[in-house]
Amino acid sequence: MPHDTCPPWVGRLLLCPLRRWRQDPHKLLSPFVQPGMTVLEPGPGMGFFTLELARLVGATGHVIALDVQPEMLEVLGRRAGKAGLADRLALRAPVGTSMAVGDLSNSVDFILTMAVVHELPDSALFFREAAACLKSGGTMLLAEPRGHVKLAAWTKALSLATDAGLQVARQIPVASSHAVLLIKSVR
Ligand SMILES: C[S@@+](CC[C@H](N)C(=O)[O-])C[C@H]1O[C@@H](n2cnc3c(N)ncnc32)[C@H](O)[C@@H]1O
Numbered sequence: 378m379p380h381d382t383c384p385p386w387v388g389r390l391l392l393c394p395l396r397r398w399r400q401d402p403h404k405l406l407s408p409f410v411q412p413g414m415t416v417l418e419p420g421p422g423m424g425f426f427t428l429e430l431a432r433l434v435g436a437t438g439h440v441i442a443l444d445v446q447p448e449m450l451e452v453l454g455r456r457a458g459k460a461g462l463a464d465r466l467a468l469r470a471p472v473g474t475s476m477a478v479g480d481l482s483n484s485v486d487f488i489l490t491m492a493v494v495h496e497l498p499d500s501a502l503f504f505r506e507a508a509a510c511l512k513s514g515g516t517m518l519l520a521e522p523r524g525h526v527k528l529a530a531w532t533k534a535l536s537l538a539t540d541a542g543l544q545v546a547r548q549i550p551v552a553s554s555h556a557v558l559l560i561k562s563v564r
Contacts, residue, residue, distance in 0.1 A: 382496050388422045399552035402429035403545075406489070409516060409558070411499050413437045414486040415564045417510055419476060419503070420444055420493030424453035430489060431462040443469040443476055446552045474499040485510040488517040492554075494534050504541035511543075511561040518549060520556035533557040 383391075407425065410416060412435035421442040422428045430440045433519040444450050450468045457463045471477055474497075488507055497503050507517060519538065521531055535545060535557065550556070 385446065388449050391422050391425050396425060402426045403553065406430060409518060410434060411485050414505065415484055416440045416487045416488045417481065417485045418442045421453055422449050423457055426489055427453055427490055428456060428460050428462060431457060431465050434465060436465065439465055441467045442467060443471060447470055454467050464564050474502055478506055481510040483498060483512055486512060486515050490517060490519045492520065492522050495521055495530065500534060501537045506539045508541040508543050508561055513561055514563045517543065517559040519549045519559055520554040523553055523555060526555060
């Protein structure tokens with residue numbers, strides 16, 4: 378695992394209920410996710426946001442959560458099972474530097490990428506694959522922690538997203554984070 382990959386013990390800390398005071402999953406995600414949607418969440422960790430995504434897509438929707446660390450996915454899968462949400466959640470792993478999501482081409486309504494891009498081995502490839510997954514008019518909430526990710530790195534990430542065909546729709550207020558909503562333009 379690359380040295381900058383968030384370890385499982387940090388994954389557990391990220392589940393801390395106090396985090397809701399500053400990054401409330403329902404408040405943050407409900408403007409973007411409706412019942413029946415297909416949602417992709419790269420780097421969900423143990424699922425601080427994932428269970429809310431699964432609630433919001435409802436029984437007819439789908440959430441695909443993709444993490445490089447099996448331990449993150451194991452804990453997420455258990456939590457989803459206890460919450461009665463496992464039926465609408467698919468857990469996946471990347472293949473090498475790729476998300477390996479060719480089967481999702483033009484089928485995803487919304488992507489949540491929260492505190493992940495700075496850990497990725499190839500963020501240019503990530504944005505190309507994410508853009509290919511999104512439907513025309515689909516959106517991505519992209520957020521990076523201000524503590525880890527300096528302005529130059531954030532600006533670089535936005536330029537890679539733009540190169541991949543995503544446009545910045547607007548800034549989104551996410552505590553302690555750089556954050557924007559990206560949109561795949563309607564063709
Ligand atoms: C800082 S954690 C953020 C977790 C979650 N998004 C949150 O905000 O609570 C970053 C997550 O990205 C995952 N990750 C790192 N590299 C990845 C890759 N190449 N593909 C998928 N997930 C990756 C890590 O395993 C970790 O679970």
